[in-house]
Amino acid sequence: MSMSKSPALLLGFTIPDAVARPIFAADPLPAVQTHNFAWSLAHALGSAHDRIYLLSTDPVQNYPLVPQKWFAARSFVENGIEGRTIAFANLMILKHLTRFISCLAALPQIRRWQIHSIYIHGVHSPFLLFGALLALFGYRVVPVLTDPPGIILPTDGKISTLLKRVDRKITRALIRRTTAIVALAPELARPFADTLPVLVVPGILNGRWVERIQSFGKARIQSPPGKRPVVLYAGGLVAAYGVDRLIDAATLLPDIDFLFYGKGNQVVRLENSAAPNISYRGFANSAQLAEAMRDASILINPRPSNADFAVQSFPSKLIEYLATGRTVLTTRIRSIPSDLANCFDYIDDETPAGIADAIQRALIKPESKHDVLAHIEALYGEQAVGAWLAALANDRTPRGSFS
Known part of the structure; x- marks a missing residue:
């Protein structure tokens, strides 16, 4: 495998296990699979790049489903990977706004890390908007699409459902402004396959x-x-x-x-x-x-x-x-x-x-x-997926590409 020499950033939901456990205990629909996949992706990226950094947010549902209104920023090192979480208000609408502002505030740290490639976990519009802006300044931005945008959860009310429908249109437009795509299902990638390089991989074995x-x-x-x-x-x-x-x-x-x-x-x-x-x-x-x-x-x-x-x-x-x-x-x-x-x-x-x-x-x-x-493991282990991601990072058509 030819590893990319430039450091990469994973922007998403990769937080320490000790932080995740109390969050999941409080959440009626905890994002356990999101957490597991986040770490699998981090390890795969670690084998594709010579260094990986994490910029993460706590994966929680809005207050009052999760009884915490504010999440503070903090630095951490987990599994040998340096990262930091961003601050945000866990309230409808404000969550997206404060997460985007916190991403902007993290720009000096991203420069200190000397990042050139940014991978965005999921279809979270604040992250995709931040990624689209960075792409304008020459960063390589790769969304990792795990689910369709704007999934309506059983816990969503009428206002939240309406906002998600609007958000769905926004995220699709933002994805088109990125550099390449990793998708967990062919149908997720199909709307973008005519204009962007695409790698389809159904998951990563943790x-x-x-x-x-x-x-x-x-x-x-x-x-x-x-x-x-x-x-x-x-x-x-x-x-x-x-x-x-x-x-x-x-x-x-x-x-x-x-x-x-x-x-x-x-x-x-x-x-x-x-x-x-x-x-x-x-x-x-x-x-x-x-x-x-x-x-x-x-x-x-x-x-x-x-x-x-x-x-x-x-x-x-x-x-x-x-x-x-x-x-x-x-x-x-x-x-x-x-x-x-x-x-x-x-x-x-x-x-x-x-x-x-x-x-x-x-x-x-x-x-x-x-x-x-x-x-x-041979197909979808962290090392195997890392090889595909390295090919994508080096502008080569990786095995498993969308067709």
Whole structure:
């Protein structure tokens, strides 16, 4: 791999774990996958550039969903990477304004770091506006598109929903003013592929996640005799992700245990369920999840395949699921790349009965002896993605480009 010699900046949501934990505990829909991906991206960039710096904001929902109105700036060093967070007011509209002003205030620090390339995590308009301005002054600016702009969350009110629709148009215009694009799904990149270089990569396998998985030893190929099968779901516990259908499917399979981890609008239903095979395990840390996943029979993703955001995003937890070596059952979302397609079992009928049937079929199917973890690391490990990013930084067409 030819590493770019110029230092790079990751502008986004990469904060220390110790800072993230209390934030996630307070947030009804914590940005855990955003946090995990942020560090994977930072490590991949670290292997693509001779030095990487972080300029980050705390990934939180607006007050009062998160009961903190002001977040102060602070410096940190995490995993050997120097960074600082920016100050902002955690209030609607003011959040975007103060984050943009804080980016402008960070310009002297960016100059001291001697930055030439700036990667922007996500479709956050204050960051994209800052990036578009820097592009005018000759900086190389690369947005990393993880989701479509302006996703409406279950916690969004009418005003927030309206503002997000306006923001969606703004962010698309700003993306067109950047230098190149990294996208987690082809559909995210399609509107820009005619004018900008594009790298499509569905996710990055987090190195720390691999270490946690491997610390539990080799996964059992079969469950011990007499042990009930376990289906595990971890992530946003919201109806938009198909969790309501999965709960209904669980009631049809009383001889199979279902474990749910996370937060969302389906928690009340899970907590009030009378089904003895349904267990809500709350919000767990990575070590707890890794151990639970290695003990599960099936890891499941019931996300409806016909939802707009399912076409324009790839659930990063699917890569984490695969790394455990367990059977991974998912709906046929169109963002699944061809080089991972054979690693999954599929839900073809997304009704509760269809999900239940797919679970039963997956349980009787022989386990694959293919080393899925090695396959995923070779394709989407931090070093592999770093090589593609280095090619993009050096103005070469990287493997995995949009076509």
